Amino acid sequence: MKPCGCSGGQLGGLERLDAVFNTVPSQNRLILDTGALVPESTEQNLIKFNVIVQAFGLLGYDVVNLTGQDITIARQAGLIDGLNRLFNCITSAPENQTSEINFPMKFTKQFSSAEGPGIDVTILTADTAEQLTQLKESVNPSSNAVVFILILANPDLIEAASNLSFIDSMLIPPHSDEPTLISEVNKKPVIIAQGRLGKYVGQINIDIDSSSQPAKPQLSFRSVAVTEDLAQNQSLVELYRDYQRLVKEARLLEKHPKFPLPAHLQYVGSKSCKLCHDYEYQKWLTSPPVVIPGEKTTTQKGRHANAMLSLVDVNSDYDPECVVCHVIGMDYETGFITSAQTPQLEDVGCENCHGPGSEHVRSLGAIQTAGPKSTCTDCHTSEHSADYLANEKQYNDKVIHWRPPKAPQIRRRIIGEPNSPKIVK
Numbered sequence: 001m002k003p004c005g006c007s008g009g010q011l012g013g014l015e016r017l018d019a020v021f022n023t024v025p026s027q028n029r030l031i032l033d034t035g036a037l038v039p040e041s042t043e044q045n046l047i048k049f050n051v052i053v054q055a056f057g058l059l060g061y062d063v064v065n066l067t068g069q070d071i072t073i074a075r076q077a078g079l080i081d082g083l084n085r086l087f088n089c090i091t092s093a094p095e096n097q098t099s100e101i102n103f104p105m106k107f108t109k110q111f112s113s114a115e116g117p118g119i120d121v122t123i124l125t126a127d128t129a130e131q132l133t134q135l136k137e138s139v140n141p142s143s144n145a146v147v148f149i150l151i152l153a154n155p156d157l158i159e160a161a162s163n164l165s166f167i168d169s170m171l172i173p174p175h176s177d178e179p180t181l182i183s184e185v186n187k188k189p190v191i192i193a194q195g196r197l198g199k200y201v202g203q204i205n206i207d208i209d210s211s212s213q214p215a216k217p218q219l220s221f222r223s224v225a226v227t228e229d230l231a232q233n234q235s236l237v238e239l240y241r242d243y244q245r246l247v248k249e250a251r252l253l254e255k256h257p258k259f260p261l262p263a264h265l266q267y268v269g270s271k272s273c274k275l276c277h278d279y280e281y282q283k284w285l286t287s288p289p290v291v292i293p294g295e296k297t298t299t300q301k302g303r304h305a306n307a308m309l310s311l312v313d314v315n316s317d318y319d320p321e322c323v324v325c326h327v328i329g330m331d332y333e334t335g336f337i338t339s340a341q342t343p344q345l346e347d348v349g350c351e352n353c354h355g356p357g358s359e360h361v362r363s364l365g366a367i368q369t370a371g372p373k374s375t376c377t378d379c380h381t382s383e384h385s386a387d388y389l390a391n392e393k394q395y396n397d398k399v400i401h402w403r404p405p406k407a408p409q410i411r412r413r414i415i416g417e418p419n420s421p422k423i424v425k
Ligand code: HEC
Pocket: 003, 004, 005, 006, 007, 310, 311, 314, 316, 319, 321, 322, 323, 324, 325, 326, 378, 379, 380, 381, 384, 385, 386, 387, 388
């Protein structure tokens, strides 16, 4: 739907697709989605499904291939009857047979041409050998040039489908985020592995060689990256805001499933550590600094210590898919629930990396911190922190918050030494 914005240079976003599609005049293009719109039927995914199909409607998609999962979700979300009003639907899923609506297995769009013959472009979908035979038998002759593009979910059928001479192109399951040409250039059928996550648009160009009789279509393929510099379509920007509002209203944060912690352990929040670890606390609070673009001085605010603010700024502070890495312990009992219920657990805090601190605090440091601890790469994944892996040392240096010699000195300060801070229970 939209890149998270955690690090720069991310590709994708429904709001930028218009800019890619509009490089081809609308009367000359067919816009297709191959389906599998969301991975599973969680409450959040039902909301996503609803928003994605609306987006496809706004973007003028001609045809969407629905997988069995898509049909199940559309039914759960009460949308199955309305889909055909947004775009044409095709499917090869067995779920279709039990559906109140029967979607076909193919869709044809006709393009006329002032100079010569027009082109009929037909999108087909098949999942079994029987369906392939069925499609083959249903092919009608046409006076126009014809192009057949097959969506093939089942990789076992690639060879059988390649032997069907009428198939010009085949779209097979993804190999990577970027759609890629699998077959040799200028060889029929043109086999393309689909992309993932909407980072690219796969573009098949069809040219007609009208000198040959009957007119012969020539297919070529390229992938177009959906980059940050493309113009945003305002309607789709607003649609994403609707999505954020729906997610907030569904109170998904409060329903997020939580694993139990080892016996007696609880999250207590970073402020609880300040009393005995003031040096570390101040370091964490102020570094590495949040850089505000355009301002000469950096504010003395640490990025980990202000991680929730970044989500508030982009209206995603109620979205569990974002909040989980920007707060303490959301996946665990006693961890973050909402900013209102657990304000002390906002932001990336001490207990993300050191584990839940209740026993350590209760024992005045005698019992070491324990329990689930996150490593840097649990959050700094390639998707969310593209620069991390190549700059691991720099990242680590930026979060140094302890002073040598480390722990023993703290113990001396607290246990038995004069002027040690009073511990109030
Ligand atoms: C897997 C963990 C993870 C998830 C999930 C996650 N983030 Fe992040 N986020 C990070 C990390 C790590 C950084 C810091 C990246 C860096 O600087 O290398 C970050 C940084 C950010 C920033 C600050 C960017 C800047 O340069 O100022 C924003 C805004 C943000 N995330 C928004 C989101 C949104 C919105 C979502 C949900 C759609 C999300 N995050 C989901 C880990 C995550």
